[in-house]
Amino acid sequence: MSIPDRFQPARLLLYLSSAGASCALLRQGRVEQALALPVGEEGWESFNGLLIEHPGLPVAIAVDTVDEVYRQDLLPRARGRDRREMTERRLRQLIHHSPYQAALRQGPLNDDSQRDRYLMMGLSSPDIIRPWLDIIHIRGTYVSGIWLLPTLAISLASRFGLHKSRLLLVSEQTGGLRLTYLEQGELRFSRLAPVDSSQHENPLEGYAEEIERTRQALVGQRLLSRSDILRTVLLDPLNSLAGLHTFLPLTSGFECELIQRARLLEALALPPDLLTESSDALYLRLLPLAPADGNLINREQRLIARTQGLKRVLRGGARLVLGISALACATLLIDSWRLNLRATEARTSTEQLRRQEESLLARAGGAQALAHRLAAVEAWHQVASDNDGFQPGFKAMLDSLTRFPSIKPQRIEWSNALADGQPGLLLEADIVPFEGDYGRAQKLVEDLVADLRRHLKAGSRAQVAAWPLDTSSQLGLEGEFGHSRLSASFRIEVRPGP
Amino acid sequence: MKPRTAAPEPRASLLLLLGAVIAGAALLALGLAVHDQEARSADKYQILENQARRASADAPRRLETDRNQAGLYQHIRNQGFLGEENRAAWITALGQLRTEFKLDSLAWRLEPRALSSKHPGLALSRMDLTASRLDTAGLEALLGRLRELAPGRFTVEHCALNFESDGKRGQAECGLAWWTWNDPATSP
DSSP states (O other): OOOOGGGSOOEEEEEEETTEEEEEEEETTEEEEEEEEOSSHHHHHHHHHHHHHSTTOOEEEEEEOSOEEEEEEEEEOOOHHHHHHHHHHHHHHHSTTOSOEEEEEEEEOSSSSOEEEEEEEEESOGGGTHHHHHHHHHTTOOEEEEEEHHHHHHHHHHHTTOTTSEEEEEEEETTEEEEEEEETTEEEEEEEEOOOTTSOSSHHHHHHHHHHHHHHHHHHTTSSOTTOOEEEEEEETTSOOGGGGGGSOGGGTEEEEEEEHHHHHHHTTOOGGGGSSOTHHHHHHHGGGSOGGGOOOOHHHHHHHHHHHHHHHHHHHHHHHHHHHHHHHHHHHHHHHHHHHHHHHHHHHHHHHHHHHHHHHGGGTOHHHHHHHHHHHHHHHHHHGGGSSHHHHHHHHHHHHHTOTTEEEEEEEEESSOTTSSOEEEEEEEESSOOSOHHHHHHHHHHHHHHHHHHSOTTOEEEEEEOSSOOOTTSOOOOOSSSSOOOOOEEEEEEOOO | OOOOOOOOOTHHHHHHHHHHHHHHHHHHHHHHHHHHHHHHHHHHHHHHHHHHHHHHHHHHHHHHHHHHTHHHHHHHHHTTOBSSOOHHHHHHHHHHHHHHTTOSOEEEEEOOOEEOSSSTTEEEEEEEEEEEEEEHHHHHHHHHHHHHHSSSEEEEEEEEEEEOTTSSEEEEEEEEEEEEEOOTTTOO
């Protein structure tokens, strides 16, 4: 999984060849400040200056040299640590003379042998990179990766949709003509052909000869048969290879395709001024996209890069945390300031409103005196509501009794909370004289209740709570005549209306 | 050129991150504290402003109400409803009643004053009253006369008349509540 361009960490990109070097700065996924560096001390000094200008930036290196070694290999399928140990062991056997080596895994073998194809590669002579690594070390920064130029062709082919066929990528580099053979997007063979322009009047003839030599090498390695048409893609950032087409006719087994400057700029999102002098910047742009397992750095450099990467992540995290906190704090403080303004406005407005109210209420003795009087009246009404029950009911009861002289009251009680907690009026009375006519007594009580109902406040309820004789058929009844005085006591309850 | 040392352990960067987290948290806490304080202050003044606005808008209505209730307020004041209790005057009035109504006895018991939950500032003192040989009309008259004589506001909580055998007179037992009101806005 590759990191999207804009999230690629900043780094210095360095292209090295025996004929010169190029350097550029990768920042926020964009390649900037591409610079051609001369051979020798002058170039090293310029590079040193760049490192001083951009301290701490890691350096990614693309090496375009003839001192490169490639070996196709088949290894048992393995993952993780097992794969790493296995490939390291195999690399020590195959490329034992260089500390800069890598095993590029290319996919499974199409049989049942559970084996994967690997391209073992390395720098057979690290002399080309040594002075640059020294400068990097002196400047206290580190190498994030070293890639052979052909490994960068893999992502280039992918960008142009060339990863589903067999093709020969040809590009004119500072160090010569780079010829890279890919099968289904996998790197199979590459060579850097030195170009001697003195041998031909038209240098393109020399290029065509090298392409033919490469074709023969591919046939020799059985990567291609003699009758195969070789799709040849000419990368032409300087728009100088158009004439090469004529030297590579279809009749000679070549199917030529030209990718010129404009297409390259568009596909790789490069600034137009970047490919004006050399095509090195093309590969500098591809450096961040290089496959991780094609990285040649040794164990020590890998450890340093990992440590430095971790440090960068931690520092970035610290900056992010501080930035977010500062932003949140600033937002809160700005909002606090807004709230403070609002509070001040509210305070001013409150004072104005109070002054306005005071001036209005001044003729009534002021707000406090007015509030006192209103509250006093309200309290008075609260008490007054309590006083309604007693007098009207009590008086109506006494008045009714005067109209029934044969009823002798024993007790009249009014309470705002009778036994059941509700207000009411109770009458306990007797009928005197009573001659034992319970029917007449019942009638008299009914008349008294009817009289009460007529004279009580509307909504009040008067009812008999106890009759002189309970004649309900649902209850038993017993008594005796002869040993005691006959009595016709009864009880009436009056409840005020809602 | 003096070579710089090889890449050190990322301990310093880890400490830097830790420091940044602590500093960030402190910054955030500071911002939140200041914001919280200002938000509470703004809310408080907003509430006060709303109250003042309502009070100002309501002032004409209160003035009108006060004007309409001026007579009632005067009556309340004259009734002795406002301020402290005048217990001496109440008991003196009871003595006068006994003489006026030619009662054999008039017993009373007054409880300590207690605050009422009906209304802020409202307090009541309960009084039990027992009068002997009182006729039916007398009870009403007695309470009516007490209202005239005693400077205070009372309500009848309960009242019972236990008649003697003639059914015309009896012993009256009443429970009264004497009400007073002290303005809670000015009371300590």
